[in-house]
Amino acid sequence: MTNQEHLFSINIPDTKKSRIVIIGGGFGGVQLLKNLNSDYFQIVLLDRYNYHTFQPLLYQVATAGLEPDSIAGPLRKVINRKPDTHFRMLKVNRINPNTKTVKTSAGVLNYDYLVISTGAQINYFGNRNIAEHAFPLKQITHALDLRSHIFQQFEKAEIMTSEKEKKKLMTFVIVGAGPTGVEVCGSLAELKNKVLPKDYSGLDFSKMEIHLIEGLDRILPSMSEKSGKKAKKYLEKMGVHIVLNCMTDDYDGEVVKLDNGTTIHAGTLIWAAGVKGNLIDGFGKKSILKGKLVVDEINRVFKDQEQKQVYENLFAIGDVAHMLHPDYPKGLPGLAQAAIQQGRQLGKNLNRLHQAQTMKPFHYKNKGVLATIGRNKAVADFPGDLNFSGALGWFIWMVVHLLFLIGFRNKAVVFANWSWNYFTYDRGIRLILRPSTKENDAVSREMIEAMKETQE
């Protein structure tokens, strides 16, 4: 790959302005970019993908409710509205804060300011078997793989002779009862109860099982106790088996081993049990806390967290950052809102910096937390102990998500799809388009390879 460096160059026009390089076009990166004044700065956005993803709705793609284009938008469309703003689709391999350079798959780029907004990746906590056999749900490609896999399970079950194997194909285990786990469970339960029996008349859907495994003593631990209980009631009514206080020890593609001694024969395990910061090489222990880049209240990365020294021109926002903030001793919540607010704040701060004004510390404004379990079944927590559930919660959930989806077109298509799904209990997108393997997903492949190397 070394002589590739002669073929490619990151190739950004020279500028007299300061150059801000943003790594990662997620919620934080895009919001930052929108708030930066391009009269002050040249802006360069780098990402491995050419689109940004509305991750809270990935589960809808995975369960045939929406197509990818509804929850993802081309990053170049965001870029092309701003002058002297550039996008390059490539992988960043290393950051060197001393030389103020990033090393990418297409060569080296120097920066005046660097913002790392690479988000989070799945955390398998070192369990290689699970990494190899479980389905993650963090990227569009994961969601498409999972969708194809789910429907392939039922197609296979129709032609399977052994009752035991048939049951295995129809058994789904979801690990982790955060919003992703709960929403996938609810959506699978709706497929089981309303959509699939019409399609697969040869299968007995009373035998389809959905298990939700959670290590803590409740579901939706990031939400109010009231909402957690309500969501649990909804899921159980829909037929989901919930196991609390239980860790998942192993999965070989066929048998899930739980730490309470029981096993579940399941053709599918969806891993929604944890994420970790998507770190890039170039930082030592002094900059890292709980697997994330530790930052101050202005999102500056600590050069040395003990000595309270920061890099003046190097920032991290969103899920890759752990902010030391007196109001949030456990760190900010891993929500889109937190990334969006940090991106917006940092954009304004950098504009202030350029004008020699003082940068302002970050304050998180809790705008509420939502999770949907199914049609007319959602839970919503708002500041001031305001909780909603049922049809009203669901309505709030839908409006909020429609408002957040970027771009008028997506909103119209999403609304058309959801209306259709609501009134017909149909899911149009039951197409099996991809081979059901992890081979398509370069990131998963890399991760598994790295684990193999570590274990050897």
Place this chain on the structure above:
Amino acid sequence: MTNQEHLFSINIPDTKKSRIVIIGGGFGGVQLLKNLNSDYFQIVLLDRYNYHTFQPLLYQVATAGLEPDSIAGPLRKVINRKPDTHFRMLKVNRINPNTKTVKTSAGVLNYDYLVISTGAQINYFGNRNIAEHAFPLKQITHALDLRSHIFQQFEKAEIMTSEKEKKKLMTFVIVGAGPTGVEVCGSLAELKNKVLPKDYSGLDFSKMEIHLIEGLDRILPSMSEKSGKKAKKYLEKMGVHIVLNCMTDDYDGEVVKLDNGTTIHAGTLIWAAGVKGNLIDGFGKKSILKGKLVVDEINRVFKDQEQKQVYENLFAIGDVAHMLHPDYPKGLPGLAQAAIQQGRQLGKNLNRLHQAQTMKPFHYKNKGVLATIGRNKAVADFPGDLNFSGALGWFIWMVVHLLFLIGFRNKAVVFANWSWNYFTYDRGIRLILRPSTKENDAVSREMIEAMKETQE
């Protein structure tokens, strides 16, 4: 794979009715199924995919105009409306007309009547290099691969140092000027003229080249001369280089060799130059003509075409069939309409057969032929030398395609997308979701492997 046979069984309930097995859920197969009376027959549909594809719009998926769910529908949705009708997703390996059985990847199934509606596959005319490096456009997966590939070319071009390489990445060669080739050309030209320059400000789009190579002396040979000329004018005005009377000899992924001695350096070759029947093993030369199953006017496959002997219970319809018909000495046109009409007719004929009535011979009703080149640019031929072009042609094209797309939901989504594209000159679906290789596509892989074996 042999002990798989014990694990799987095709598993259709026993019946006292006659069993009709349909292989292939394309236009013909679906239409046949809809017209069969399930009081008379048990119906079994077999397909490798779990969806049917509106193939005339594949080029829109390939060029980021539509998402797959807009032009594909789950086959089980068609099935689940009819009693005693069954779908199995699997591959048919062999037909044995003597024992009245089909051998599939999940075991053997016997039939009383068999209908082969497996359609067509890409014909590379034995050119292994082209098969390996060109992009086909016959399946949804092809269209998604091509879409990712097209946008990857521009992302790469942005970071490419060599001007020569950059130009190669921005050069597209389309071989074959039938409707698919012409429509892809037009859609690429619109991307070049209206969409991409906004996205890739670092690239000089006057250097983007689109070449259309055709072996015959005109484009759209299946349409009227007037429409062919009009389409040629449109394409040339949009900047497409058209080369007529020219065969494509070779392509190694970088250089296209034409038989007029010239070469074109191109990162993409789209092969729309020919198709052949998607035959299944089990038939000898006596049943095959021009690479298709030869059938009589009732779509019965000939056991021996010279002796005019037919199989009484074995039919072929659509693109896999070559009908001996006095009105169509060259065979029926390879259009959706021909397959649809044959499927409908055969369905009614089989119902008649059950009632001991006489089956009626097939007559093709030409409902017109359409091709679209771009916004407000389409050509339409109707019976009685009625030709339309321009905005009116385009409007007719749009209405006809909307009416044909199966299912209300798809129509609404397609119309929303097209309206958006029309008014904004935007293409929302510019997401690079798949690695740009043919490795995802099992059919292409099989075909290339088979060619390697033949050549060795």
